[in-house]
Amino acid sequence: MSFAPLPRLILEPAVRAALIEDLGVAGDITSATVIPADHRSRFSIAARQPGVIAGLAAAELAFELVEPRISVSRHVEDGTPVDAGDVIATIEGPSRGLLTAERTALNFLGHLSGIATATAGIVKAVAGTKASIVCTRKTTPGLRAFEKYAVRAGGGMNHRFALYDAVLIKDNHIAVAGSITEAIRRAKSGVGHMVKIEVEVDTLEQLREAMGEDVDAVLLDNMTPRKLAEAVGIVSGRAITEASGGITPATAAAIAASGVDLLSVGWITHSAPTLDLGLDAA
Structure with a gap:
């Protein structure tokens, strides 16, 4: 099925608000104290159960807004059915930014993928x-x-x-x-x-x-x-x-x-x- 992506104009205010809610006035004090500033990592987002993916753009934007040097490589697109263990995306960049944005990115991606999965079931x-x-x-x-x-x-x-x-x-x-x-x-x-x-x-x-x-x-x-x-x-x-x-x-x-x-x-x-x-x- 063909469906238009959400424009950044709609995505960014909600993603930015979610990050502000999480970071507050002091930021990610755990990553700032535990992770060296110059450390880089490579992570993957994987499904732990079968479903249908939705919300990749919101997840990508969460990483970008925290740390523009983070790169996200998609392995699937929104609307794709996945099985447990399937890799959805690979993320590379400064470790602090990766870990700071992790929960916000997964909150959007998991919530929207849950809706897509429920919809696909009744369809x-x-x-x-x-x-x-x-x-x-x-x-x-x-x-x-x-x-x-x-x-x-x-x-x-x-x-x-x-x-x-x-x-x-x-x-x-x-x-x-x-x-x-x-x-x-x-x-x-x-x-x-x-x-x-x-x-x-x-x-x-x-x-x-x-x-x-x-x-x-x-x-x-x-x-x-x-x-x-x-x-x-x-x-x-x-x-x-x-x-x-x-x-x-x-x-x-x-x-x-x-x-x-x-x-x-x-x-x-x-x-x-x-x-x-x-x-x-x-």
Whole structure:
């Protein structure tokens, strides 16, 4: 799968903030006192368990910002599946800088690779269906662009990035507006023609009401596969259908088989385990 890298303009503020958090006002007092200033090392980053890699640019930038003389050689690219023991990258340069940046680099790389790995697992579960896996706004504050990038590296797709790029009318919006119909009509009168409108529904009756207003997408919340199939029939290709609510690798195949277009999965960003990676002397 082809996916665009994150630009440095997005990467650098977050990586720099993470380094500042770790270094504080005194810097790495351990490396400064234990390691001679002129010492150089060569290390490798290797996988300690199978997974999919994401976040190499962030890891590289952590080393560069600490010590520009450090060089990083990739052995794989983001989106690559790896096995335990596979070498991901080799790092060479002043030892103090290598050890100072190590944890920040591995934090980004392990976290984002964990998301890519979790995404790849559920993407595999729906293989053979037309459904795609999409993430949500349930992301770590400040790291949304990173985490949504990792989803793409794992073979998934992104839902809306934030509140500003699409309308998603949920149950509380409907409660305040008074009805699905009124909420949709207000949204249509308030946004431009380029903005998509999606409505969350819990029942087939709500779905029929939403479809009467010509929406772009419907979020079918916590429906069984059987009810999802009925919903797909009601929509009949007139809008994108998206299933959400407690979707796991064990349930994803049956949900995808209902004919929905998208499976919306929040835990791939908010609860994916970190991929275990290590930095060791090469």
